[in-house]
Amino acid sequence: MPEKFSAETYKKDFESKDSCNARIKHILSYAIRAPSTHNSQPWKFILTGNRLSIINDESIRLPKSDALGRYRHISFGYLIHHIVLLAAYSGTQTMTRLGRAPVIAEIEFHTQHGVFDVTIAPLINALCSRRNRRGIFERDSAIPHNTLEAASARSPLFPAALAKPECAIASGRTVACIASCTAEGMRRAYRSNAFRREMASWITPTGSWRKTGIPGYSLNQPAILSWLLPNIIRFIDIGRFLSKLNVTSISSAPCVFGFAGDDTVSSWIGVGFQASHTALTLTAARFDVSVYVAAMEYDDTRREAGRAFGFSHPLQFLFATGALKGNVSWCTPRVPVSQKLTER
Ligand SMILES: Cc1cc2nc3c(=O)[nH]c(=O)nc-3n(C[C@H](O)[C@H](O)[C@H](O)COP(=O)(O)O)c2cc1C
Numbered sequence: 001m002p003e004k005f006s007a008e009t010y011k012k013d014f015e016s017k018d019s020c021n022a023r024i025k026h027i028l029s030y031a032i033r034a035p036s037t038h039n040s041q042p043w044k045f046i047l048t049g050n051r052l053s054i055i056n057d058e059s060i061r062l063p064k065s066d067a068l069g070r071y072r073h074i075s076f077g078y079l080i081h082h083i084v085l086l087a088a089y090s091g092t093q094t095m096t097r098l099g100r101a102p103v104i105a106e107i108e109f110h111t112q113h114g115v116f117d118v119t120i121a122p123l124i125n126a127l128c129s130r131r132n133r134r135g136i137f138e139r140d141s142a143i144p145h146n147t148l149e150a151a152s153a154r155s156p157l158f159p160a161a162l163a164k165p166e167c168a169i170a171s172g173r174t175v176a177c178i179a180s181c182t183a184e185g186m187r188r189a190y191r192s193n194a195f196r197r198e199m200a201s202w203i204t205p206t207g208s209w210r211k212t213g214i215p216g217y218s219l220n221q222p223a224i225l226s227w228l229l230p231n232i233i234r235f236i237d238i239g240r241f242l243s244k245l246n247v248t249s250i251s252s253a254p255c256v257f258g259f260a261g262d263d264t265v266s267s268w269i270g271v272g273f274q275a276s277h278t279a280l281t282l283t284a285a286r287f288d289v290s291v292y293v294a295a296m297e298y299d300d301t302r303r304e305a306g307r308a309f310g311f312s313h314p315l316q317f318l319f320a321t322g323a324l325k326g327n328v329s330w331c332t333p334r335v336p337v338s339q340k341l342t343e344r
Helices: 007-015 020-031 070-089 118-129 145-152 173-190 193-201 223-235 239-251 265-284 299-309
Strands: 043-048 051-056 092-098 103-111 166-171 255-260 288-290 315-322 341-343
Touching (some): 007 020, 007 070, 007 118, 020 070, 020 118, 020 341, 051 070, 070 103, 070 315, 118 265, 145 255, 166 173, 173 193, 173 255, 173 299, 255 265, 255 299, 265 315, 299 315
Parallel strands (some): 043 341
Antiparallel strands (some): 043 051, 051 103, 288 315
């Protein structure tokens, strides 16, 4: 990934590639900017001609914080959206099919006209600049109605193979109600020693060379605390304290987006695909997106939050949005494609 990347850099580099294989690899080098639960990047790739198989890397496990695999599959949905979007920007049509475990999906690439679609450039710039920030939202950072409408509309690239999710926007008092449901879930999760041990192993201290995990700086931690935090979490239940921070942050957001669907793989991937489209549309309009607590693993709190959104299906995923205070220059690291890809 180039130091300074953007839709323009992507286009220039894409045009310099003279084979289908090199172009697909170029798409992947940007697509891995997709966010994933705990920055676990649970994917591997096999490239055979114009066919890309996206594989579930079963050696990357989150048994306590993602027992069902919901957040892993939502992460795959984000990844597939990034691939399909980058291909569409480059004038390349894709056909996405779901696969059989451990294959998550297969994507075929067909160059149609090869002309870049400039209408997609703002989303590609958003893909390059987006990062998951946590913090307090500016007061009066209301999001214009037309932006909310565009963000909640279904992605025009949504693959036929995926189950279509429900999407809803909560604002005002409903945001506080949803925040308190997530806080209750967080308090309960942190009571478990096994959950805390797992969580601690996914926090990457600032300055570490590790390319996976949630970096301390992205959690707004001073460098020293980011080295201590994993041990604090491992041995002490600070769930009450963290859930208070979480409620304060989510409650300060002008809006929370929720996504709902059945508890199936196709639905989770569909949720991730749509959530990615929604998040990039908001980022392109210069709003921040904050996945603070996606984990709503307890049936009662999940049901209550789902009711607050007015969903007819179970709530699967949510994020807060608005304008976060301050600016940041960091970019969450990724494992390079070369370490994830096999060519046949
Ligand atoms: C499905 C999914 C679930 C996530 N769950 C959480 C969460 O519960 N808490 C949190 O702080 N971040 C969560 N995140 C944000 C990731 O930690 C973040 O996207 C990842 O570290 C990569 O960083 P980036 O988004 O800045 O590129 C989640 C992201 C995804 C895609």
